Amino acid sequence: MARKSGSHADITGPKVRDAALKLFARDGYAAVSMRKIAAEVGVQAGALYLYTPDKQSLLFDLMKVHMEELLDAWGQADTGGSPPERLEAFARFHIHYHLDRPDNIFIAYMELRNLDDANFAEIEVLRRRYEQGLIDILEAGNASGDFAVPDPKLAAMAAISMLNGVTTWFRDGGRLSRETVETIYWDMLRKSVAA
Amino acid sequence: MARKSGSHADITGPKVRDAALKLFARDGYAAVSMRKIAAEVGVQAGALYLYTPDKQSLLFDLMKVHMEELLDAWGQADTGGSPPERLEAFARFHIHYHLDRPDNIFIAYMELRNLDDANFAEIEVLRRRYEQGLIDILEAGNASGDFAVPDPKLAAMAAISMLNGVTTWFRDGGRLSRETVETIYWDMLRKSVAA
DNA sequence: GCTTGATCTGAACGCTCGTTCAGTTAATCT
DNA sequence: AGATTAACTGAACGAGCGTTCAGATCAAGC
Numbered sequence: 144m145a146r147k148s149g150s151h152a153d154i155t156g157p158k159v160r161d162a163a164l165k166l167f168a169r170d171g172y173a174a175v176s177m178r179k180i181a182a183e184v185g186v187q188a189g190a191l192y193l194y195t196p197d198k199q200s201l202l203f204d205l206m207k208v209h210m211e212e213l214l215d216a217w218g219q220a221d222t223g224g225s226p227p228e229r230l231e232a233f234a235r236f237h238i239h240y241h242l243d244r245p246d247n248i249f250i251a252y253m254e255l256r257n258l259d260d261a262n263f264a265e266i267e268v269l270r271r272r273y274e275q276g277l278i279d280i281l282e283a284g285n286a287s288g289d290f291a292v293p294d295p296k297l298a299a300m301a302a303i304s305m306l307n308g309v310t311t312w313f314r315d316g317g318r319l320s321r322e323t324v325e326t327i328y329w330d331m332l333r334k335s336v337a338a
Numbered sequence: 339m340a341r342k343s344g345s346h347a348d349i350t351g352p353k354v355r356d357a358a359l360k361l362f363a364r365d366g367y368a369a370v371s372m373r374k375i376a377a378e379v380g381v382q383a384g385a386l387y388l389y390t391p392d393k394q395s396l397l398f399d400l401m402k403v404h405m406e407e408l409l410d411a412w413g414q415a416d417t418g419g420s421p422p423e424r425l426e427a428f429a430r431f432h433i434h435y436h437l438d439r440p441d442n443i444f445i446a447y448m449e450l451r452n453l454d455d456a457n458f459a460e461i462e463v464l465r466r467r468y469e470q471g472l473i474d475i476l477e478a479g480n481a482s483g484d485f486a487v488p489d490p491k492l493a494a495m496a497a498i499s500m501l502n503g504v505t506t507w508f509r510d511g512g513r514l515s516r517e518t519v520e521t522i523y524w525d526m527l528r529k530s531v532a533a
Numbered sequence: 534g535c536t537t538g539a540t541c542t543g544a545a546c547g548c549t550c551g552t553t554c555a556g557t558t559a560a561t562c563t
Numbered sequence: 564a565g566a567t568t569a570a571c572t573g574a575a576c577g578a579g580c581g582t583t584c585a586g587a588t589c590a591a592g593c
Contacts, residue, residue: 178551189574307499
């Protein structure tokens with residue numbers, strides 16, 4: 144019972160990653176077995192190994208692709224301007240991007256400890272690069288006199304923690320719209336770094 | 339080779355909880371086996387069941403005790419005063435309390451999904467009670483004109499996310515002292531809700 | 534000094550884990 | 564039509580899982 148119709152590799156491959164992303168985000172890496180991923184895809188566990196060398200690589204690839212796409216997207220969304228303008232762009236971009244990909248951010252920030260050492264180091268570089276983008280904006284704002292941020296690195300961590308938190312409780316169709324949430328968060332962030 | 343000297347129950351019991359807390363926080367609930375906890379304690383796996391009915395209860399008890407102690411401690415730290423004074427007390431209390439117990443907060447916010455339904459509901463009540471304390475302060479500040487917070491519930495979530503983030507990167511002996519971190523975070527929070 | 538009972542061991546239970554692989558199927562190529 | 568091969572199955576591997584329990588050990592009470 145294999146190869147029912149057409150070539151499946153380019154269909155099953157993404158399905159494997161999608162299933163892994165969904166299940167890792169929902170139950171956590173350690174709690175998800177290869178058999179559960181396979182069942183979600185509609186395939187036997189052995190077939191997964193046509194698309195990933197092992198379970199660890201599945202997690203690593205998900206995180207790496209996510210971080211690279213995130214950096215790419217922010218690179219395009221950062222259209223310059225004054226530090227306050229760039230900070231607003233960052234806040235809105237960050238919230239918007241992650242509300243569209245709650246599973247990705249959940250994994251990116253909660254499953255770091257399940258990466259082995261080499262993989263962790265590689266992801267950490269990408270994560271720091273993203274954080275550095277925010278730090279740069281804060282420092283530019285300090286220099287221009289728009290911001291009064293005593294420690295840009297600390298403030299960047301605080302800001303990202305705050306913005307990330309939104310994905311843990313926001314649900315579409317809830318009390319507040321995305322637009323409202325985005326604006327309120329941006330307003331809090333704006334005031335928190337203001338001169 | 340049992341019962342080497344003196345009664346051990348009141349020694350081993352806390353040791354089991356301490357080991358579980360430490361390992362759950364470091365590796366995650368699903369990734370920690372009863373045998374690993376036992377090894378940390380210096381005992382065979384079977385002996386753990388003299389101190390907990392099962393693994394799930396171990397997690398639940400840790401979280402419940404933590405939340406109850408947290409609510410207790412905040413009840414004592416909240417000495418009243420104006421909304422800004424109470425908010426400062428909250429921010430400093432929250433950071434201080436959690437920096438002293440990084441493992442506890444890590445578990446309390448990351449292992450919720452590993453609680454079964456009934457246990458989750460019970461912990462959720464306690465967590466909401468704590469959050470409500472902050473919401474009350476923000477609402478009081480709105481009423482007094484000290485704060486301008488369009489949505490106190492959302493602002494409370496944002497604030498707690500931000501404050502919690504500190505435990506993910508702060509390390510004693512690092513670039514910044516606890517005192518400095520506490521003050522900078524409080525300053526950001528203060529400005530973010532200011533009228 | 535003998536009994537009691539709290540404390541723990543060590544082996545076992547059935548189960549699931551990640552991973553491998555020989556074999557099967559069916560779409561494609563010649 | 565026959566050969567090829569990508570895609571997948573199904574069974575198996577050793578290991579580890581949570582949990583149970585009969586038995587061993589030793590401090591304490593009589």
